[in-house]
Amino acid sequence: MQQRIVFVEDDRDLAELIGDYLRSYGLDVTHIDRGDTAVEAILADPPDLVMLDIMLPGKDGLTVCRELRPKYAGPIVMLTSLNSDMNQILGFELGASDYVLKTTPPSVLLARLRAHLRQQTTQAPAAVMQTTTGTHDARAVLDFGSLQIDSINRSVHYAGESISLSTADFDLLWLLACHAGKVLSREDLLFSLRGVHYDGLDRSIDVAVSRLRKKLGDDPAEPKRIKTIRHKGYLFAGDAWRNDPVA
Known part of the structure; x- marks a missing residue:
């Protein structure tokens, strides 16, 4: 079964570029371009993973993460150009699973997303x-x-x-x-x-x-x-x- 990602990103060209790359490796990617519509859309049809920009119209990504986390159990990966320790710490404090810069090579981004998706289905050691x-x-x-x-x-x-x-x-x-x-x-x-x-x-x-x-x-x-x-x-x-x- 194809694993599904919701990508919340206001830059349509970037969203299309990354989405096409991930689709070429078998992932189903849905794009949302506003923060103020993201939470409702994600909870209505929860994906396997959420990829979330910080700078979004309507509602910033950190607020979306904070509102989403109590009701959504899957991985939330912050994908952003904001390279600051404070934003990273705040993202993790609000429940983000990972914090990835947009300058990260697509192959590395794919590997990190796959690691989170595997973690969702990984069984703990038998005992x-x-x-x-x-x-x-x-x-x-x-x-x-x-x-x-x-x-x-x-x-x-x-x-x-x-x-x-x-x-x-x-x-x-x-x-x-x-x-x-x-x-x-x-x-x-x-x-x-x-x-x-x-x-x-x-x-x-x-x-x-x-x-x-x-x-x-x-x-x-x-x-x-x-x-x-x-x-x-x-x-x-x-x-x-x-x-x-x-x-």
Whole structure:
């Protein structure tokens, strides 16, 4: 089945150029040229991926991303000419899955889009864990005492409460949790989640980990659940959740 992308871009010539390129590689691309019509159109017929410019008439792309994310579970890729750290950080904070410059070669853009589309259908490693309700396939549920992560419903519960996460943040948490007790480098995380290599400057993983810690009650000054391993990466400490006083 052909995977479908909605491309929100006010430059019609650029949208046609990129759309034709992606179509030549088997993707179905729909073009929307205004921000103020994008959210309603996307939610009416959700695509597999949304590609979103920032500078749009009617409503800017960051606002579209913010309004779309709570209701749309697929990847949102910001494709923009605005090369600033603040815009990148803000995009990720609002739920963007990736931030790509328009100067990126089309072949690299295609590779990154395919990585996000693959991530949507990638199954987590097979394993079996014991939960409070019996034996569950870990491809469906991971249970760490005070924290439960359900990959089928893409839901997270901590201390008995539902935690709202963006698609990108859920994917990061799931990847860390599937490798509990193992240090994952930024290179590991970026390549697994977005199909790109760590350039030594990208802070999106750090920002996302900080967001997860805040939502899951992990002290950012002295994290004990999602630990920073200096010069190496991040470690999800499974036992720390089981020993949580709220468990």
